[in-house]
Structure formats: C-alpha cells, structure tokens
Amino acid sequence: MANRQGNCYAFASIGREPARPFPHLFRTRGQKPSAPPERRPALSTNHLIDLYSDTQTKPSAGMRKAMADAEVGDEQRGEDPSTNLLQERVAELLGKEAALFLPSGTMCNQIAMLVHCRQGDEIIGAEVTHLFTSEAGGASALAGAQTWPIRCERGIFKGADVTAAVRAPGRHNPISRVVIIEQTVNRGGGAIWSIDEIADVAAATKQHGLVLHMDGARLMNAAVSSGVAADIMTTHVDTAWTDLSKGLGCPVGGVLVGSRAFIDEAWRWKHRLGGALRQSGILAAAGLYALDHNIQKLAEDHENAVALGNAVAAIEGLKLFSPRIESNMVFFESTLPEISSRQIFETLLARGVRMGMTYGNMIRAVTHLDVSSDDITRAGEILGQVVADLKAGLRKAS
Numbered sequence: 001m002a003n004r005q006g007n008c009y010a011f012a013s014i015g016r017e018p019a020r021p022f023p024h025l026f027r028t029r030g031q032k033p034s035a036p037p038e039r040r041p042a043l044s045t046n047h048l049i050d051l052y053s054d055t056q057t058k059p060s061a062g063m064r065k066a067m068a069d070a071e072v073g074d075e076q077r078g079e080d081p082s083t084n085l086l087q088e089r090v091a092e093l094l095g096k097e098a099a100l101f102l103p104s105g106t107m108c109n110q111i112a113m114l115v116h117c118r119q120g121d122e123i124i125g126a127e128v129t130h131l132f133t134s135e136a137g138g139a140s141a142l143a144g145a146q147t148w149p150i151r152c153e154r155g156i157f158k159g160a161d162v163t164a165a166v167r168a169p170g171r172h173n174p175i176s177r178v179v180i181i182e183q184t185v186n187r188g189g190g191a192i193w194s195i196d197e198i199a200d201v202a203a204a205t206k207q208h209g210l211v212l213h214m215d216g217a218r219l220m221n222a223a224v225s226s227g228v229a230a231d232i233m234t235t236h237v238d239t240a241w242t243d244l245s246k247g248l249g250c251p252v253g254g255v256l257v258g259s260r261a262f263i264d265e266a267w268r269w270k271h272r273l274g275g276a277l278r279q280s281g282i283l284a285a286a287g288l289y290a291l292d293h294n295i296q297k298l299a300e301d302h303e304n305a306v307a308l309g310n311a312v313a314a315i316e317g318l319k320l321f322s323p324r325i326e327s328n329m330v331f332f333e334s335t336l337p338e339i340s341s342r343q344i345f346e347t348l349l350a351r352g353v354r355m356g357m358t359y360g361n362m363i364r365a366v367t368h369l370d371v372s373s374d375d376i377t378r379a380g381e382i383l384g385q386v387v388a389d390l391k392a393g394l395r396k397a398s
C-alpha cells in the first residue's frame with residue numbers, strides 16, 4: 001500500500017544485501033548528488049521505509065498547491081499576509097500574545113536564548129536537551145550563556161532539580177537565567193511532560209526569578225497524544241515554539257511565541273542574524289496547510305509507533321528503551337552479546353528500512369506522515385527477519 005502521502009523511493013532488491021541499495025542517500029566526495037528516484041507507483045512494497053526522522057517527509061500535493069497559490073508580500077515590512085496569518089494562528093494555538101515565523105527550530109531556540117540571556121548567564125535543562133547536545137554549542141557561541149545539564153530519566157526533571165541547580169547570588173557565580181524543557185523529549189524516547197510536571201518546574205522557575213522556555217519541536221505530538229490542548233501545555237511557560245518541519249510535514253519552519261515585548265526583541269535578532277525573509281508566504285502557506293490538515297494525523301503516527309514498539313518487544317534479543325511509547329518515537333537496542341545494535345541498523349538499511357543510531361548504542365525509529373501502517377507492519381517483519389538472520393549467521397560461523 002502507498003504511504004499516506006504517496007511518497008516513496010525506488011528500491012531494487014529486498015532479500016539480497018547490496019552494498020549501497022539507496023544511492024541517493026550516500027555521496028562520495030566530489031560526486032554530484034543523485035536526485036531521489038521518481039516516486040514509486042502506488043501499491044508497491046519495494047520502497048525505502050524511512051523511519052530515520054519525522055523530518056524526512058516531503059510536502060504533499062495539497063501542501064505544494066497551497067504554497068504555489070500563497071498570497072505574498074515583503075515579510076520584513078510586515079506585509080506578507082500569509083506569514084502574518086500563520087503567526088496569528090500559532091500565537092492563538094499556543095495561547096501567547098505574539099508569534100514569529102523562523103526558518104528552523106534551532107533558530108527558535110537560539111533566538112529565545114539571545115533574548116533571555118546576557119553573556120555569563122546559565123541555562124538549566126535536562127542533559128539530553130537538544131539545545132545542549134545538538135545545536136553546535138549555539139547558546140554559548142551566540143548568547144554567551146553556559147549550560148547546566150540535569151541528569152534525569154527520559155529528559156523529565158522536577159522543580160526540586162531546578163532549585164538544586166540555581167546558583168547562589170555572588171560575584172563568582174554565573175547568573176541562572178533560563179530553564180528549558182523539551183516537549184516531547186527527543187532523546188527521552190519521545191516522552192511527554194504532563195501538565196503537573198510542567199507546573200512543578202514552572203513554580204520553582206518562578207520562585208527563583210528565572211524564565212521558562214519550551215522547546216516544542218514536537219509539542220503538537222504531545223498535545224495530540226495526551227489530549228491536552230497545546231495552549232494548556234504552554235500555560236506555565238514564558239516562551240515556546242512549535243516546529244512545522246517535523247510531524248506536521250512542512251519543508252521548513254518553526255514558530256516562536258511569547259509576550260509582545262519578547263517577540264519584538266526576537267524580531268530584532270531574526271533581522272540581525274539574517275533570518276528576516278521577503279516573500280516568506282510561500283513557506284508560511286505550507287504551515288497554514290499543515291495546521292488545517294496534518295495535526296490530527298499525528299494520532300496515526302502515534303498508533304504506528306505503538307505497533308512498531310510491540311513488534312520490537314516481541315523479538316527476542318531486542319530491548320525497548322522504555323515500554324511506554326508515548327508519541328512517535330521508538331528507541332531500542334540489541335541485548336545479544338555478539339550482535340550489535342549497529343549491525344542490526346546496517347542490515348535493516350540494506351533491506352529497505354532506514355532507522356537512526358542515537359544515544360550511544362540505541363536505534364531510533366520515528367513515525368511520520370510518509371509511513372503507513374502497512375509500512376510499519378512490514379518494518380516489524382523485516383526487523384524480526386534481520387535479527388533471526390544475524391543469529392543464524394552466528395550459529396553457522398561457530
């Protein structure tokens with residue numbers, strides 16, 4: 001069956017293990033990137049099942065049409081109607097006064113830190129938080145702030161952890177300025193902060209006079225999965241953002257929200273960093289389309305993740321990072337002494353299922369718009385076969 005947006009890749013050989021079955025995924029230095037093959041005809045099973053990330057979606061036909069038809073103007077002058085509308089809608093969706101369209105989630109985090117922090121300040125958050133691990137040290141390079149990582153399970157910590165982390169006043173000490181929480185927690189296996197957990201951290205943050213920022217790369221996944229509206233999720237935080245280019249299926253973009261004064265200052269940074277655009281309505285139109293069409297579809301991604309998690313749990317020699325699959329991510333690893341997670345990951349890729357390696361020895365699979373429930377069933381079957389074949393190979397060799 002076709003995936004939900006009919007997206008696909010040509011795939012040559014399931015069963016055999018060619019060295020590089022997906023040439024467009026690999027590139028040797030100096031070589032021109034090969035274009036992705038034409039989309040496959042519907043109903044073929046010979047396509048890459050790409051669970052590498054929810055960033056792998058391609059804009060659907062409907063989204064592309066919305067982009068082509070977008071009303072546009074000069075964003076920098078506040079004259080792009082589509083961008084203005086997207087900002088209004090996301091501000092309302094997340095229950096804040098104002099919003100700012102930005103090219104990426106990373107820029108949402110970085111600009112928030114630039115507004116909140118002064119050089120020498122400190123940002124407190126889970127040790128696994130994206131801002132600390134995966135943004136090229138941007139908080140220190142740009143805002144001049146250092147980070148204080150809290151060790152905690154699945155990236156979720158408590159108000160007491162904040163209190164313990166806050167620096168005492170004193171000339172020798174950095175100034176604790178911001179607490180960051182990630183909704184959902186990427187390296188926490190897609191864990192969702194409950195409202196009570198957010199409220200607990202928010203109370204401590206407020207008590208110490210700090211700012212609470214939410215990295216909402218997958219905030220809409222959290223809202224759909226838990227049934228808690230996005231504006232309730234953000235009630236206790238000062239600033240937040242949601243990504244458009246992950247589960248919502250857009251090619252680019254994130255939207256940062258907060259008070260009017262915060263967004264005015266964020267605008268200044270957007271301009272300074274060269275992120276102020278012109279006819280950005282072409283991109284904002286994708287976001288508007290996603291808000292109208294793709295939010296509820298996240299529920300299917302979550303069902304697919306649970307189905308994949310069940311398949312993993314049923315395979316002897318694999319262990320789920322957490323038995324609770326809360327959103328669209330499934331993390332697991334090999335417990336077989338002579339078969340590594342990497343071997344499983346590489347064999348899976350050779351057989352048409354791409355996942356990611358993350359967090360030490362963990363394999364990560366992320367469900368999204370462009371994988372169907374049939375794809376997930378097939379991915380589970382291929383995974384079972386891969387583990388069985390690797391075990392059989394070991395038996396033969398011994």
Ligand SMILES: Cc1ncc(COP(=O)(O)O)c(C=O)c1O
Nearest residue numbers: 104105106107130182186215217
């Ligand atoms: C939790 C989290 N925050 C921030 C980002 C950065 O988003 P972007 O890739 O849009 O810059 C990501 C990307 O994967 C993420 O997972």
